[in-house]
Amino acid sequence: MPNATPIYGFPYPTGNEQPSGPLAIESLAEAVETKFALEDQAVDGGEWTIGADMVISRPTLINNWTPFAGSAPQGIAHSAGVFTVTKGGPWAISAGFRILTGSSTDLYIYITDGTGAVTWFKNSTITSLNVGVSGVKRLPAGGSFRVYAYAGADRTIRHETAGDLVTGITAYRVGN
Incomplete structure (x- = not known):
């Protein structure tokens, strides 16, 4: 045929x-x-949380990610704050953080390209302890991204309990 x-x-x-x-x-x-x-093969992606509380200021690359309990990241690697995908395609990425104490200052979270030069997704608050952002971005094989946090004054982002994905990031290839 x-x-x-x-x-x-x-x-x-x-x-x-x-x-x-x-x-x-x-x-x-x-x-x-x-x-x-x-x-039916395993899905590319994974989930991470920060390994410990972390002080953020203007802007801070969140670089102490560790795989979330029960998550076995596949098709994506993390090193020093940079996530790199092995298979190209659309990737759904979401990230969020919680600060340790109340804030009367700007808090931002944003997802950038692998160099940190181009912001893809951004969100902010001045009244909440939590801030999150998400989006879908087409990445080539070998493409990468970073997650940054910003605070108008030094603030500590919180590592919650082991079973809590706050502060955290989730990234999965869409259409696996």
Whole structure:
């Protein structure tokens, strides 16, 4: 069967082939099964929390991430505050932090490219102890991103209990 669908490559017979229903159905069934087997593989992504409370000021790269309890990050690596993906595609990224004490100053959290030069997603507050941000960004294989926090005056972001993903980050490849 020389013809295949353009997106998934599922085979189908041409108009001039000898009809063979069983062989055509077998070829299609095997192609569909192969596609489903690929979809059943583990999902690329993971979750991290900070290893300990951390003082932030103007702006601060959050760099003490540790895998969240029960999370086994796959297809993404972290080193010194930089997250790097191994497989390209759209990635859903969310991050948030909680400060230790009340604030009457600006608090920001933002997600940038791997160099920290281009801000992709940003959020702020002046009245809350919590601030979070999320977005979806298409990254190439080997692409990277960072998460920064900003406070108008020194503040401590909080590492909550082991079972709490605050302060934390979640990043998963969409359409695994």
